[in-house]
Amino acid sequence: MPRVDVRGEICPRPALIVRQALADLDTGEILIVRGDYPPAEENLRRMCTKHGIDVTATETTAEADEFELKLQVTEMASLSEA
């Protein structure tokens, strides 16, 4: 399962990095994203939800601000159009 780590990255780079990684995936495939910056999580969730990517948070025991998201490409995915 591909993973990207956007810890330490400053907006808007996390969205660009994740977008690039998602572009390589086919329908049904999953990308795990690790980050440490709450506004980036919000932006990633918004970007994915608007473009047909399912977002779920994975269990994580990391530090307070860290997050890990499971992104799954659906049939509705439209990231390449934006």
Place this chain on the structure above:
Amino acid sequence: MGRDAETDGDDRPTRLTEYTELHGCSCKVGQSDLDSLLDDAGLSGNSDQLLFGIGADAAARRLTDDLALVSTVDFFTPIVDDPYDFGRIAACNAASDAFATGAVENLDCLVVLGLPRELIDSAAPILAGMADALDGMNGVIAGGHTIMSPWPFAGGAISATAHPETLLTAQGASPGDHLYLTKPLGTQPAMGATRVTDEQFVATVTDATDRPLDRIASEAVAWMRTPNRDAALACREFATAATDITGFGLAGQSRVVAARSNVSIELTHLPVIAGTPSLSSLFGYGLTDGESAETSGGLLLSVPPAETDAIESALDEAGVFYRAVGRATAGRGVTLDDPTIEEVSR
């Protein structure tokens, strides 16, 4: 990343925005965190000594029957790399909280400035930008306080006066009122695009919009440098409620007005800096939902139907940009259902 701008030996100018993780009004603490903090500190009630205070854009104290002192403080991290522009924007943004109450007279600014050692040379142009901005707002720099800080920040403590009866807050909108916004939205994606400088993504960002990125950025800077003073002067006779658009975005500030005024707000039209919606979409920002953080944004005004012609004439006469963006209705909360997006260029 980027913190070696001064030491890696290249000729790149120092980039103020590389020293922080959050930029401009994006560095604001969130509304719910702020509410909890105030609750925890026992600061959520109104003070009898003030006309209004905590929770409003600024505090106001009645000094005499016909004079109120309005005070506020606002400072933030660099939203632009040019220190002079940063100073101008920081001063406009700080004064905007006073202007949102309608207070424009006797405007003083005490500078609040923090810089890392590597950026000491930026202090003079930041202050020059603030002084020029104050001059343009018929105000003065009255003093200040400067500290060393790993994250740069600038802004000011502002005081201004007005007649107590003319003061505006977010409380006062009524069902049926029309809502006006006095600057287009989109500063967050416009400035975010300027921070993408690595080859890996430059083409992606450039190709996302058919406008040149530097044009979009320069228009955003021009809007952020525009004081809300003229808008405040033109509106205060006609508006029933006002606030300025900040890190909470148009929708966030509308939620504040809706809650304080006990109305519902329907946003139907969003003026945006041309080119910014596609950048916002690329970055995952919420511009077309009204959720994108704005820095030194315009005033959001609530105006009764009987006064809309008068306020539009006053704003036209003052040369102030404005658009009708929605209505206040009976109910609660903010709705934004497929609003029209108008791309505005200067």
